[in-house]
Amino acid sequence: MILSWLNDVTEGLQSFFTGMRTTGKFLVENLRDEGGAKAVTRQYPLHAAEVVGERQRGHLHNKADICIVCHACDTACPVDCFKMDGERDGNNKMRASRFDIDLSKCIYCGLCVRACPTDSLSMTADFQMDPRLDGERYLFRRNSSQLDVHLDAADVGRLQQLSRLPREQLSPADREWLDARIDVRGQHLIGMYGLGYFTPEEKAQADAEREAKKKAKDAAAAAAKAKAAAEAKTKAEAPSAGGPG
Amino acid sequence: MTGLGYAVDAVAVWLSGSPAPGWIAVTVAVLLVWVAPLLAIIFPVAALGQIVERKVAAAIQRRHGPNSASLEGPLRFGFRVLLCFLPRATQDRAFQRFLKLPVVRSLLPILQKLGIGQLAADGIKMLGKEDIVPRGADxxxxxxxxxxxxxxxxxxxxxxxxxxxxxxxxxxxxxxxxxxxxxxxxxxxxxxxxxxxxxxxxxxxxxxxxxxxxxxxxxxxxxxxxxxxxxxxxxxxxxxxxxxxxxxxxxxxxxxxxxxxxxxxxxxxxxxxxxxxxxxxxxxxxxxxxxxxxxxxxxxxxxxxxxxxxxxxxxxxxxxxxxxxxxxxxxxxxxxxxxxxxxxxxxxxxxxxxxxxxxxxxxxxxxxxxxxxxxxxxxxxxxxxxxxxxxxxxxxxxxxxxxxxxxxxxxxxxxxxxxxxxxxxLGVLGHLLGWAVPVLLLGVLVRIARRRHGGMHPALRQLTGGGS
Structure with a gap:
């Protein structure tokens, strides 16, 4: 009995020292490396992640030159964040004249990317949405061509240029122009400027449209249900009428 | 009575002004000479222990530990309290001066990295919390x-x-x-x-x-x-x-x-x-x-x-x-x-x-x-x-x-x-024997115990990489 006890005690000691050695090794390793470069946690705004997962689902990006405005993404989207218009180009191909993604609605599910027949939609690795990154202007970094489609090219250039400057340095005319497009305090801001922006009126219209759509959908669903119920009823009656045959 | 006892006596005599101090003078002297310095040393060291704990924990777990709490706020508060007799603008100017001192400017970020600011933040948080006594409590x-x-x-x-x-x-x-x-x-x-x-x-x-x-x-x-x-x-x-x-x-x-x-x-x-x-x-x-x-x-x-x-x-x-x-x-x-x-x-x-x-x-x-x-x-x-x-x-x-x-x-x-x-x-020989005999005895016993009772658990053996 004493021997088995002794065995237990020595085993316990041995495992204790093994554990201490393991954590001690970590401790020395991490103290040695300067500034915690090996640390798993990152100080986000200071040190952005260098490696993002291969299948990271960041901002949506649409290659406007191959988009055929087929509305497949719109159909697939569970939150209705797309707004798009198209027109025929010289080759009679459908091309996007406007392709807006309301990033305040987007849930980054990636269903639109799966639905896209031309692979024009993709999810980028960029995940930074911090408004402060763009001079406290509630502008977001635009790494997609979506905005370019929505605004005139000249406007885009001007917007990007002006939005980088401190507000105080802008000329009154520029400021007025900018304020017409961007709400400085973000009070009337609806949706994020993933591409262009929605005015309150547009927002109201979109909401009304969505409501109507939803009502229609509900009505259709109710009708379908009633129809199905009626069919089931007739089916249920049919065998009994036919009898064992 | 030795050591600080003399100091207590001296302070008590000085406080009461008579060679045979009363109990009040002795109590005050004890508070001054013993208790106050002890608290003044032990409290900060115990608080420092907390920082050591969090930093070591962070290093072991590959984290940073507390490193973001700024010391500026507590220092500014300290300035406000110390210079409360001056107008607000003067206080702020003095504080800005203080921040620009080379020593302060080089030391503050280091202290912040070490998590000293967290100590102040935690302390203030704790002070600000409500002192709740449950209704059913004694x-x-x-x-x-x-x-x-x-x-x-x-x-x-x-x-x-x-x-x-x-x-x-x-x-x-x-x-x-x-x-x-x-x-x-x-x-x-x-x-x-x-x-x-x-x-x-x-x-x-x-x-x-x-x-x-x-x-x-x-x-x-x-x-x-x-x-x-x-x-x-x-x-x-x-x-x-x-x-x-x-x-x-x-x-x-x-x-x-x-x-x-x-x-x-x-x-x-x-x-x-x-x-x-x-x-x-x-x-x-x-x-x-x-x-x-x-x-x-x-x-x-x-x-x-x-x-x-x-x-x-x-x-x-x-x-x-x-x-x-x-x-x-x-x-x-x-x-x-x-x-x-x-x-x-x-x-x-x-x-x-x-x-x-x-x-x-x-x-x-x-x-x-x-x-x-x-x-x-x-x-x-x-x-x-x-x-x-x-x-x-x-x-x-x-x-x-x-x-x-x-x-x-x-x-x-x-x-x-x-x-x-x-x-x-014991002498040198005595010490050597005193170590050798028990260690040898224990070693032999452990050996036998190991042989008799199957050594390590398989999982542990894998962890330690072999062993008996």
Whole structure:
């Protein structure tokens, strides 16, 4: 009995020292490396992640030159964040004249990317949405061509240029122009400027449209249900009428 | 009466203006000379312990730890308070000046990286919290418990020698006193659990008390072993007895004097961990499983007092460990030269050495905490009664045998009045034999035990990479 006890005690000691050695090794390793470069946690705004997962689902990006405005993404989207218009180009191909993604609605599910027949939609690795990154202007970094489609090219250039400057340095005319497009305090801001922006009126219209759509959908669903119920009823009656045959 | 006792007398006489001061003057003198400096040292060091803990934990877990809390806010507040007689604009200008000082500008980011700012932030947060007393609680008991816990943690420091004669109270039964007054903590935890008016808190309190009472036994036995070896309960004398002339002072430390004392040191440290309820023995709190025990109902500063008591007790265990086994405030090499220095210089050196020793054991405790998982409550008890207590008994018995075999005494320490105290005269051969025989015996026994009982668990063998 004493021997088995002794065995237990020595085993316990041995495992204790093994554990201490393991954590001690970590401790020395991490103290040695300067500034915690090996640390798993990152100080986000200071040190952005260098490696993002291969299948990271960041901002949506649409290659406007191959988009055929087929509305497949719109159909697939569970939150209705797309707004798009198209027109025929010289080759009679459908091309996007406007392709807006309301990033305040987007849930980054990636269903639109799966639905896209031309692979024009993709999810980028960029995940930074911090408004402060763009001079406290509630502008977001635009790494997609979506905005370019929505605004005139000249406007885009001007917007990007002006939005980088401190507000105080802008000329009154520029400021007025900018304020017409961007709400400085973000009070009337609806949706994020993933591409262009929605005015309150547009927002109201979109909401009304969505409501109507939803009502229609509900009505259709109710009708379908009633129809199905009626069919089931007739089916249920049919065998009994036919009898064992 | 020695050491600071003289200072107390002098201050009391000066305060009252008569050669025989009354009790009020003596009390004030004690507060001034003993209590205030002790609190002024122990509080910040205990708070610092928390930062050490969080930083070491972060390093072990590959994190950064607290490094973002700025010190600017607390400093600005300090400026506002100090310069409250000046207009606000002047205060701010002075503060801006202060921030631009090269020392401040280079030091502030470093302190922030070290997480010192977090300390201020935590403290302010704790001060700002509401002090809630549950409706069903026993108010007086509930309110009193944190103070008692803190008292139990602070009182033992009165007899710990920080340097030669730098001890609050030079009592001849210091070791007994330490064990006796740290029992106050047990009462405090019981009061906290009972007074909360919450059955889970009471269960937690019971759990904590059962653990504390059990672990008093190995702690007591380990101290008893040291007392047996030294022949005195005076902590100051125990330290003085570990003195050896010559370069290698550390051969006189109790830790290396005898294998049995080394065993007792290990047990003392482990049981000390359990006494301050640190992982792996923090069943009383069990944050992740049981979400606190006796202190569930506490909030704000009262909760903070329990936390501070825990860290103070860690310091205490470290200080006692250094005193009993690591030669107290003495340097490991060349102590005789330090003794020969100017008293003030020697005292400062001793203080530094003592701080290094008990901070090292603090670090070890933190390291253990972030290595080992928590024991189950029955395992905690089993470890105490079936492992630590038997080891202690064997060690104390072996120590006694060794003392009897050695016989005789050896005189001559550097510290005058202690020179005549009895101490074992083993000689070099005696020491070698004293180490060799028990170690060999134990080695053979372990060998046999290993062979008989199948060695390591397969999973463990894989982890350690082989082994018997």
């Amino acid at each position: 108010g007086a008991v509930f309110r009193l418990a944190p103070y008692l816990a803190l008292t139990g943690a602070f009182l033992p420091f009165c007899v710990v020698p920080f340097a030669h004669h730098l001890v609050m109270l030079e009592v001849s039964v210091g070791a007994l006193y330490v064990i006796a007054v740290s029992g106050v903590t047990v009462l405090a935890l019981l009061m906290a659990g009972w007074g909360s008016g919450n059955k889970f808190s009471m269960l937690g309190g019971m759990r904590a008390v059962a653990q504390l009472v059990s672990y008093e036994i190995p702690v007591g036995l380990a101290v008893a072993g040291v007392v047996l070896w030294s022949g005195t309960m005076d902590l100051h004398a125990i330290v003085a007895q570990q003195y050896r002339p010559g370069v290698f002072t550390f051969v006189g430390w109790n830790l290396v004097q005898s294998p049995f004392l080394a065993m007792l040191a290990g047990v003392f440290f482990l049981a000390g961990l359990a006494e301050c309820q640190r992982t792996p023995f923090d069943m009383a709190e069990a944050e992740s499983e049981l979400v606190s025990g006796f202190n569930t109902e506490y909030s704000g500063l009262r909760w903070g007092m329990f936390a501070l008591a825990e860290y103070t007790e860690m310091l205490l265990i470290g200080a006692l460990f250094a005193t009993l086994f690591l030669g107290g405030y003495q340097s490991p090499i060349g102590e005789q030269w330090i003794v020969g220095l100017h008293p003030l210089l020697a005292t400062l050196l001793h203080l530094g050495i003592f701080a290094v020793k008990f901070l090292a054991s603090l670090f070890l405790m933190v390291w253990i905490r972030w290595t080992l998982p928590r024991y189950r409550v029955d395992q905690v008890m089993r470890l105490c009664w079936l492992t630590l207590v038997p080891i202690c008994l064997v060690a104390v018995f072996g120590l006694a045998v060794q003392l009897v075999l050695a016989g005789g005494t050896e005189a001559g320490t550097a510290y005058g009045r202690l020179a005549a105290l009895p101490r074992p005269a």
